[in-house]
Amino acid sequence: MIDTLDHSQLIKRLAPARYRRPGDRVFKTIIVALSSGIILLALAMAVVLWIEASPTFSKFGYLNFLTSSTWDPVAGIHGALPFIIGTLVTSFGALALAVLPALAVAIFTSEYAPRWLATVINYLVDLLAAIPSVVIGIWGIFNFAPFMRDAVYMPIYEWAYEHAQWMVPMLGNPSGYNIITATLILALMIVPYTVALSRDAIRLVPKEQREAAWALGSTRWEVMKLAVLPYARSGIIAGILLSLARALGETMAIAMLIGNSNRLPFTLFGPAATMPSLIINEFREAVEPLHYTSIIAVGFYLFLITIVINMIATLVQRKLAGQRKL
């Protein structure tokens, strides 16, 4: 009987109104007052960023600022398109690279690996998530980017120069600090989130699902394909969306590795920029009021994009929870 009641119903049953003491009221007031801090914080974020950015919006217009591709602080012309494109390309690229390996790790640790190995791998992956962005950035600047330049970008560029001239404008000058380097590092950095969330989703799949598939004579992969993955699907999708939100906001490592160029079109091997990297690189030098408000406006759009993706992920998760109850 008790098992079928959830948390809130039990609390309601156990503490009827006549047992409420003055102390209860005081404590609750304190808790609620302090908790409203977090709600205020979220609201302040939206309102303050919007107000601070309003000069830019009134000068360029909400949509025009978003779609204009010139970012020239000296001339006082600001458009966010290069950074939007940079952010979307790196984030979706990183996501595309990260999803398959992340799913593989989640499947390997929950279905294939012996328990000790699964524990070790889970520890390592979670540790990867804990490494500060700036440490990964340092490794990227001094080891990964030079290595990629010498081993990958230069040979490809030289080959294209000899055999396929038409590719050269697309490649751009091979510098090591570019969209590809940033995307690869970003993929590495979001893998742990995707792993953790898909692992949780796979763990929630009831044993009976698996047993039924085994009983039909499935191989291990067929159990995954027929019983586990379809059941965990919405959890995995929510996890992927949350990882995307992480990728959009990742700042330091990208600011260190993307080369920082405000001019479209971005080339594959040349410098580019994202919304967070712009904020980090130009904010401290923004003397002109319009430059400052325009950077905040970029931050405001980053805020909006992150909120929307988070909301979608929450909805997907809620749908998942609804299915569970049935």
Add this chain to the structure above:
Amino acid sequence: MELSARYARDKVVQVFIVLLTLLVIVPLAIIIIYVVVNGIGSINGDFFTQELGSPSRAIQGKPTGLVHSIIGTIIIDLVALLMAVPFGLATGILMSEYPDHPMSGFARLMSKTLNGMPAVLMGLLAYALVVKNTGGFSALAGAVALAFVMIPIISATTESVLRITPWSLREVGLAIGLPRWRVTMSLVVPAAKNGIITGILIAFARAAGEAAPLMLTSFGNNFLTFDLMSPMDTLPQRLYSLAISPYKVWHGMGWAGAIILLLFVMITFFIGRLVVNRMERQATQIENIGKNQNSKEIGQ
């Protein structure tokens, strides 16, 4: 499909999955090895006792170090923690112990949203709220930005550890007539104490590794300062400026700083893991005891 083909496919997938798993694990090892190998040579007495000073110090081979960044990190993070803990704890308690309160669900939604917010936006907010109103970059503004980063983490971890404390504990308290606030403060919170402290530690570690919000608020400083209203240096943002600087000696110090940061984060991480694992084990044990007693009673 042929049985042998199905087995073959099963094997192929298995190999594929193992390879992809290695692909994720190997870079982690590479990063840690490179950081340690490159930084270990720059860790010496000066590193922990000297200020950075101007670049000429490094070029002329005079002793430089990051003592000001290490102390600055500790100061800013502790002030941030002091500001964040009351809000984070209260929100966690509201979400776990008062699920019937109308604000509970809303607070959870906000906490989740803020948890997914890029930290650089917390920096922008703290800049607009504190730096603009106090007239300049300051350690205090940095602490406020980090507190914004910490609050949602503390509230989320507090909620989850309060939820895994056994339900029977609350029943015991209510059964002997304790009011709800005493049940929370004298029974549930003490039982979850280790977990709550771990959550705070995790938030502390996360914030200690954040560079982006600090670059917009506490700005950085090449010299040691204890003044909360002046710009102050922190390790993560110093690592960034060392790494993009043109000086070889500074690069080495950047690697060394990365070791310190990595060590701190890893130690916090393992302590956190140990405590959470132990709490989960205890929770399942208590649950199992309860179940066994129930089944015995039914048996009789």
